[in-house]
Amino acid sequence: MKALLCTRLGGPDDLELRDLPDPVAGPGEAMVAVRAAALNFFDTLIIAGRYQRKPELPFSPSAEFAGTVESVGPGVTALRPGDRVAGYIGQGAAREKIALAAERLIRIPDGLDFDRAAGVTVVYGTAHYALKNRARLQPGETLAVLGASGGVGLAAIELGKIMGARVIACASSDDKLAFARARGADDLVNYSRDDLKTALRRLTDGKGPDVIYDPVGGPYSEQALRAVAWLGRVLVIGFAAGEIPKMPLNLVLLRNCDLLGVNWGEWAQRDRAGCRAGIEELLAWAAQGRLSSHVHAVYPLAEARQALKDIAARKVMGKAILRP
16 A cells, blocks of 8 residues: 655655555454545644654654545454544554554444545544533634634634634635635634734624634734633634744733633543544534535645645645545
8 A cells, every 4th residue: 555654754845655565454443445534734743743742753644534444353343344434543544544443433424525524523623622612612602713714713613603603714815714704704804914903802892702713823822812802712722823822821810811722632532432422423514514624625645745735835725635
């Protein structure tokens, strides 16, 4: 089988496409033919050694995938060859076949294709956990989403609307905002042109958003914190801008607000039953058309380097999918 490998830390051009032996399903495992593997912004950090998780070399990027079960190992009764499944593994899915614990696989509902199914787990799982478990977003509250056109931003917009919130999409260009509007955003802020704090206060009659969803970081985090409502919640998702901000804690005191970290990957390991239930619900919503699971572009495995460059350049609206 072919696999995309990170054999040395660096950029997308340092990745190698190699032939490896097909994996074999061991006890409790299933071997899956990967039909689609999704890439995320953190893949650009992992291959550079700049992410909190540092896998042993060599490894394949891509944390989530969808495919067809080809074989199962001893002791596996819940799955059988031919089943369509999705899975999350942290890293390692950018390859043609993969063997992993069968309990980590979830059946894909009828009507949901492999490309869209592959992109549900991380971005929608993160947004679902952040908005439901961490922020406890309530119907009628206002949610501001930074980086609104990216995968995690799009997921937050769509889930915010399902949960009954008014959603303000914040992004760096008008075309990205138009994309967010088409996915359900109620109001828009172009933070490359407008001061984020001022715009958010203006759109909320001076009150500020109840919840801020921030996967961007950099200079926008403090501006968003300065805009948040009394008793508001600021969700720290990631740092796509490249800079980890140092937040003045007096603002947290003055606004009587909460800064909430969202480490979905760690939570997924600590509460596997809760994570599985959430992903099953999200896959069902995607199959019903309630979630778009929008695919920006599909790349052959051999063009994965370009896909990662496009993500790093913030050109991707929705998900970038590899199709082995």
